[in-house]
Amino acid sequence: YFLKHGWFNLNHRNDPADVVGYPDKVEPVKLENGRTGTRVEGFLIKGYEPAERVWELLKSLDGRPRSLGFSIEGEVLEREGAEGKVIKRALIRNVAITPNPVNPQARIDIAAKALVKALTAGHPEPEKAENGAALTRQDLDNEVTSIGIDDAVLLVLKRKPKWTYERALALVKKIFAKTGGTNG
Numbered sequence: 001y002f003l004k005h006g007w008f009n010l011n012h013r014n015d016p017a018d019v020v021g022y023p024d025k026v027e028p029v030k031l032e033n034g035r036t037g038t039r040v041e042g043f044l045i046k047g048y049e050p051a052e053r054v055w056e057l058l059k060s061l062d063g064r065p066r067s068l069g070f071s072i073e074g075e076v077l078e079r080e081g082a083e084g085k086v087i088k089r090a091l092i093r094n095v096a097i098t099p100n101p102v103n104p105q106a107r108i109d110i111a112a113k114a115l116v117k118a119l120t121a122g123h124p125e126p127e128k129a130e131n132g133a134a135l136t137r138q139d140l141d142n143e144v145t146s147i148g149i150d151d152a153v154l155l156v157l158k159r160k161p162k163w164t165y166e167r168a169l170a171l172v173k174k175i176f177a178k179t180g181g182t183n184g
Helices: 049-061 111-118 149-159 166-179
Strands: 007-010 019-030 036-044 069-080 086-098 136-138 144-146
Touching: 019 049, 019 086, 036 049, 149 166
Parallel strands: 007 086
Antiparallel strands: 007 019, 019 036, 069 086, 136 144
């Protein structure tokens, strides 16, 4: 439901003027504690002032100790575990962008798209880059050189110092896979 009909809204407000975006992808992920979580990707509505304010705030907070988070809106369909504390199935209708999510780990991360943009800046056609140059950098002479997985992981860790190597590596591999890069 959420992927086909849901919205991102501001802090659980249900006024149509508080809609700021919509989802593009929803997928299960394995969490570090071995449990399963949900990863959401989507778009903020470009040119719409409330969404533009959210985007500016997200960029300003990137790399700082605070971030906006996600909070789901919907209905629990099935619970399990001691006292039914674990939600097994739910109908998610919308996701709120909020400074105070109930789950403090449900944070918005703009690193992936920002990293792709930063690493492909300067390449004349990054989507057509060859020989592993889907992720590129420019040297001082303005020449574009390819960047390998190891260098890309180091760039991620520089931008996100609290991330583990494994998390940075997973992000870089995903970017390389989507952009046609290799580890060369």
